[in-house]
Amino acid sequence: MQTLLESARTTLVLLFLFYSSWSDWRTREVSNSVWILFAPPAFALTFTELFLFEQSQLPFYGLSFGLTAAFAIILFYSGGFGGADAKALMCMALALPFYPEQLFTPLSGQNSPISQMFFPMSVFSNSVLFAAAAAVYILLRNVVWRWRTGKELFGKGYESESLGKRILVLITGYKIPIDKLKQKWHLYPLEDVEEETCKQKLVIIPKDEERNAIVERLAKAAEAGKIQKNVWATPGLPMLIFITAGLIAALFFGDIIWVCIRFLLR
Numbered sequence: 001m002q003t004l005l006e007s008a009r010t011t012l013v014l015l016f017l018f019y020s021s022w023s024d025w026r027t028r029e030v031s032n033s034v035w036i037l038f039a040p041p042a043f044a045l046t047f048t049e050l051f052l053f054e055q056s057q058l059p060f061y062g063l064s065f066g067l068t069a070a071f072a073i074i075l076f077y078s079g080g081f082g083g084a085d086a087k088a089l090m091c092m093a094l095a096l097p098f099y100p101e102q103l104f105t106p107l108s109g110q111n112s113p114i115s116q117m118f119f120p121m122s123v124f125s126n127s128v129l130f131a132a133a134a135a136v137y138i139l140l141r142n143v144v145w146r147w148r149t150g151k152e153l154f155g156k157g158y159e160s161e162s163l164g165k166r167i168l169v170l171i172t173g174y175k176i177p178i179d180k181l182k183q184k185w186h187l188y189p190l191e192d193v194e195e196e197t198c199k200q201k202l203v204i205i206p207k208d209e210e211r212n213a214i215v216e217r218l219a220k221a222a223e224a225g226k227i228q229k230n231v232w233a234t235p236g237l238p239m240l241i242f243i244t245a246g247l248i249a250a251l252f253f254g255d256i257i258w259v260c261i262r263f264l265l266r
Helices: 002-027 032-053 055-077 083-095 113-117 119-149 163-172 178-183 208-223 239-252 256-264
Strands: 174-177 191-193 200-202 230-234
Touching: 002 032, 002 083, 002 239, 032 055, 032 083, 055 083, 055 119, 083 119, 083 239, 113 119, 119 163, 119 174, 119 239, 119 256, 163 200, 174 178, 178 208, 178 230, 191 208
Parallel strands: none
Antiparallel strands: 174 230, 191 200
């Protein structure tokens, strides 16, 4: 019975995360109804299992959810997380507060203490690593583009931009023709241009409500020959995809950071 409940909890999390990742990828939005449907059964299944088989773990269940929720809310209000990402992490804490040891044994061997008591945090750390790997890919893509075209990544018009901003743009976006940016709604401009002076500036955190206006300004400036036709843009990969990948890695492999630390300390 306990294994059945744990299987149901794990399946529930995977199904909702797969759907929310797909929705986020297709529309860059996840309906609140997803989390309204996710949270009640997640809590009911976990509470039932702990009440029937491991009542001593109930306080730790509350602690795991509380810390995860606080962490997710802090990340959301600091701009590091989207609303859907924070809700996904909190719902996961309701369903899988601890590593599901009845179902899985990590390929890495011993589970990390964090996975055993605060499993969503292991999932989050894995997702951050996957997001960092995507940044490495984007950086390499920019290097190849520079070598293949012979064009400067930051030519005239970006002289006033700081080195820090340039580095952030290099690992989060790449150069594309303005026409492609207009057609691909999921691409967000990482630069803007002043209409009067045509001075270019980098945009580190693109916002949905500003996208179309910025694209129009860039298109007008490019058509007038005042800026290059290749501009900086980002695919804005949804964090939910990395969270889902982080969950799968945590279930089958374990806490990647913990594995790396153990390897280095040997």
